[in-house]
Amino acid sequence: MTATALVRISRRSSGSAQPSLGRSWKVVVDGNIVGTITRGQLLDIRVEPGPHTIHVQSMRLLRSPSVSFDASAVQVVGLECHARSEGVLFQGRLFWLLASLCKHDIWIFLDPDESVEPFENSETATRVDSLRPSSFLPAAARINTPPRDGPEGEPALVVDRLTKRFGARTAFSDVSFEVAHGEVFGFLGPNGAGKTTTVRTLGTLIVPTSGSACVAGIPLTPENEGEIRQRISIMPEAPGLYLRLSVTENLEYFAALYGLHPAGTRIKDALDAVNLADRADDLCGGLSKGLRQRVGLARTLMSDPAIMFLDEPTSGLDPVAAREVHDLIIGLRQKGVTIFLTTHRLDEAEKLCDRVAILNTTLRTVGRPAELRAQLFQGALLLKTVKPLSDAEQLFSQIADVESWRSDEPGSYVLSVSDPNATAPEVVRALVGAGADVLSVGEAQHSLEDIYLQLVNEDVEVRSS
Amino acid sequence: MMGLDTPRVRAVVRKELRDYRRKRSIVATMIILPLVFLIEPVVTIFLAPSAEAGSSLNTYVVIPLLYLLLLPVIIPSTLAAYTVVGEREQGTLEPLLTTPIRQQEFIVGKAAAVMIPSALLSYVVIGIFLIAVELFARARISSAIFHQGPILLALFLFTPLLAGWAIVVGMAISVRASEVRVAQQLGMLASLPIIGVVFLLAVGVIHPTFPAALLFALGILMLDTVALRIVSRMFNRERLVTGVKAAGT
Numbered sequence: 001m002t003a004t005a006l007v008r009i010s011r012r013s014s015g016s017a018q019p020s021l022g023r024s025w026k027v028v029v030d031g032n033i034v035g036t037i038t039r040g041q042l043l044d045i046r047v048e049p050g051p052h053t054i055h056v057q058s059m060r061l062l063r064s065p066s067v068s069f070d071a072s073a074v075q076v077v078g079l080e081c082h083a084r085s086e087g088v089l090f091q092g093r094l095f096w097l098l099a100s101l102c103k104h105d106i107w108i109f110l111d112p113d114e115s116v117e118p119f120e121n122s123e124t125a126t127r128v129d130s131l132r133p134s135s136f137l138p139a140a141a142r143i144n145t146p147p148r149d150g151p152e153g154e155p156a157l158v159v160d161r162l163t164k165r166f167g168a169r170t171a172f173s174d175v176s177f178e179v180a181h182g183e184v185f186g187f188l189g190p191n192g193a194g195k196t197t198t199v200r201t202l203g204t205l206i207v208p209t210s211g212s213a214c215v216a217g218i219p220l221t222p223e224n225e226g227e228i229r230q231r232i233s234i235m236p237e238a239p240g241l242y243l244r245l246s247v248t249e250n251l252e253y254f255a256a257l258y259g260l261h262p263a264g265t266r267i268k269d270a271l272d273a274v275n276l277a278d279r280a281d282d283l284c285g286g287l288s289k290g291l292r293q294r295v296g297l298a299r300t301l302m303s304d305p306a307i308m309f310l311d312e313p314t315s316g317l318d319p320v321a322a323r324e325v326h327d328l329i330i331g332l333r334q335k336g337v338t339i340f341l342t343t344h345r346l347d348e349a350e351k352l353c354d355r356v357a358i359l360n361t362t363l364r365t366v367g368r369p370a371e372l373r374a375q376l377f378q379g380a381l382l383l384k385t386v387k388p389l390s391d392a393e394q395l396f397s398q399i400a401d402v403e404s405w406r407s408d409e410p411g412s413y414v415l416s417v418s419d420p421n422a423t424a425p426e427v428v429r430a431l432v433g434a435g436a437d438v439l440s441v442g443e444a445q446h447s448l449e450d451i452y453l454q455l456v457n458e459d460v461e462v463r464s465s
Numbered sequence: 466m467m468g469l470d471t472p473r474v475r476a477v478v479r480k481e482l483r484d485y486r487r488k489r490s491i492v493a494t495m496i497i498l499p500l501v502f503l504i505e506p507v508v509t510i511f512l513a514p515s516a517e518a519g520s521s522l523n524t525y526v527v528i529p530l531l532y533l534l535l536l537p538v539i540i541p542s543t544l545a546a547y548t549v550v551g552e553r554e555q556g557t558l559e560p561l562l563t564t565p566i567r568q569q570e571f572i573v574g575k576a577a578a579v580m581i582p583s584a585l586l587s588y589v590v591i592g593i594f595l596i597a598v599e600l601f602a603r604a605r606i607s608s609a610i611f612h613q614g615p616i617l618l619a620l621f622l623f624t625p626l627l628a629g630w631a632i633v634v635g636m637a638i639s640v641r642a643s644e645v646r647v648a649q650q651l652g653m654l655a656s657l658p659i660i661g662v663v664f665l666l667a668v669g670v671i672h673p674t675f676p677a678a679l680l681f682a683l684g685i686l687m688l689d690t691v692a693l694r695i696v697s698r699m700f701n702r703e704r705l706v707t708g709v710k711a712a713g714t
Contacts (some may be wrong), residue, residue: 089708136505166707197707200706200707203563204563204702205559205562205563205702205703205706206703206706207703207704208705226565226567229563229564229565230564230565233563234559234560234563235560236556236559236560236563239556239560240555240556240557240558240559240560240561241557242480242557243554243555244483244484244487245480245484245487247484249480249483253476253479253480254477254560254564256473256475256476257473257561257564257565257566258564258565259470259472259473259565261472284596296560299560365607382579
């Protein structure tokens with residue numbers, strides 16, 4: 001057994017002396033993200049003896065405080081803080097009290113007395129041990145949910161049996177899913193499926209009829225609406241800019257509403273992130289639709305949100321503008337921003353999202369596109385020969401794994417199999433043995449569109465029957 | 466009511482004033498309307514016969530002054546009616562509602578942004594009128610006007626209070642209206658009670674005295690405060706976004 005150092009990282013629960021600091025901070029140990037902390041939360045990590053570097057990063061738009069230390073000696077090697085984002089490192093348990101009296105926004109504690117089991121194999125750097133509540137934290141901020149979907153800690157978004165009805169009309173019903181930190185989550189569905197209403201509900205604009213949700217670690221209740229709105233940002237389908245104000249003036253307004261002071265750097269960073277710095281003084285009314293959408297994205301980025309809700313961000317854009325928005329979202333994903341993306345563009349979801357949910361008033365499915373393909377469609381091999389097979393039925397019936405086959409055109413065959421990769425060599429051998437000239441053999445790929453249409457058409461069939 | 470976040474309120478005011486300044490129709494309306502309103506009192510005062518005396522003279526003097534009381538009601542009504550439904554029509558309301566701004570901050574910020582130019586313009590027009598009277602009106606008329614202490618006090622005190630009333634009524638209509646045009650037309654209703662009071666003063670049912678002016682000012686202030694709270698409660702995010710009020714809210 002080797003003693004490991006316990007490092008505790010926390011943000012003040014209230015009364016921040018640094019209101020310009022972001023709402024959600026990524027904790028990086030030796031270059032690996034180990035979790036996120038939001039105001040009032042505590043993150044414990046354990047590291048093996050040796051030199052380590054901790055970065056506590058706001059959402060990439062800002063530089064961040066960092067600290068290097070040697071866990072074997074439990075001694076601070078150095079501390080570097082950005083001028084606007086003070087961080088401080090305390091050593092030992094006695095400093096809990098001292099820390100609580102200070103006005104620093106980020107606390108990093110080293111506890112040399114804490115000895116724990118060593119981590120198994122190579123997980124050390126990326127493992128989050130727990131999010132343990134501390135006695136000085138408010139109860140609402142204590143989160144004990146185990147990490148899910150990767151090393152990021154508790155889910156960014158938890159939705160449990162959420163339902164919204166407007167009188168007799170049901171907008172969405174019994175919707176449950178989780179979104180992990182740093183995930184791009186696609187929310188798909190036909191028009192009127194309830195996507196936008198779901199986003200508005202999670203964004204505290206609409207009160208759910210039943211069910212519960214936890215948004216950015218905060219329970220979705222009327223009392224918490226303000227706090228939730230502070231931690232998330234939503235870009236509606238239309239960016240909703242003040243057309244007689246300049247880009248900067250629009251952003252200044254929203255920066256003030258989010259309490260971001262001073263706003264200048266934030267605005268500059270946000271505009272840089274969406275490549276709009278050179279249009280900062282242009283009136284929004286003079287911008288193209290694509291550029292307005294970028295301003296909308298800059299606005300959502302500016303507040304350093306724990307979750308970004310993007311409601312059909314490419315709706316109505318031409319392909320070039322849509323591509324630009326896609327590139328921005330891909331850039332944000334690479335930086336670990338949690339994005340909830342509603343769209344009915346399946347190519348967009350396939351390209352951008354880690355996981356997708358398909359909603360048609362009720363949630364039809366949730367998963368990675370590849371998983372959904374496997375769930376919904378049987379494996380298939382697509383093979384092509386130079387000439388049509390003389391007796392395809394006899395040939396394919398000899399192969400045990402081929403459950404059925406069909407030919408859509410001469411020389412082209414689709415074979416239903418349980419495991420395409422395992423069956424392919426056997427099929428090739430059989431074809432060669434039969435003297436067929438094989439052009440190609442490959443696994444038939446089902447697109448997200450196939451999945452979507454399969455599920456939505458099922459709904460249509462159920463309704464019509 | 467929870468405490469207001471002053472920087473947020475200030476941000477709303479600053480943004481609104483910027484927006485007004487750049488919308489020519491608003492600037493034009495705010496300049497032309499008071500000038501039109503200035504015509505009637507000026508014509509009445511300057512055409513008043515010099516030989517009139519007693520109660521006849523008062524009629525020539527009091528009615529134009531009371532007429533000026535309509536200014537702070539008329540000027541803000543168009544802007545106030547635009548405050549919420551206008552944001553909704555231009556698609557800016559939803560992004561705004563997703564921010565941490567509280568409904569009281571939004572309402573107070575919007576109201577203040579309408580109040581500032583409205584009250585200022587009303588005072589400027591009243592000032593221009595009084596200066597013109599002092600400089601160009603017949604001495605007897607001029608003297609009579611500056612001896613209407615209670616009415617002059619009422620003009621001074623009532624201007625922001627009546628503007629406040631018009632703003633609150635206009636915003637209440639704006640919260641519920643589906644279109645800017647409808648809201649603006651209904652917003653003119655805010656002036657009806659004021660016209661009624663002016664009429665009662667003109668026909669002598671209410672006598673303009675200092676205590677009456679102070680009492681009325683206090684009454685309007687209380688009315689404005691209560692109305693502002695009611696409008697804050699009417700401001701329901703779900704209704705504004707979907708057109709349907711949230712159950713149980």
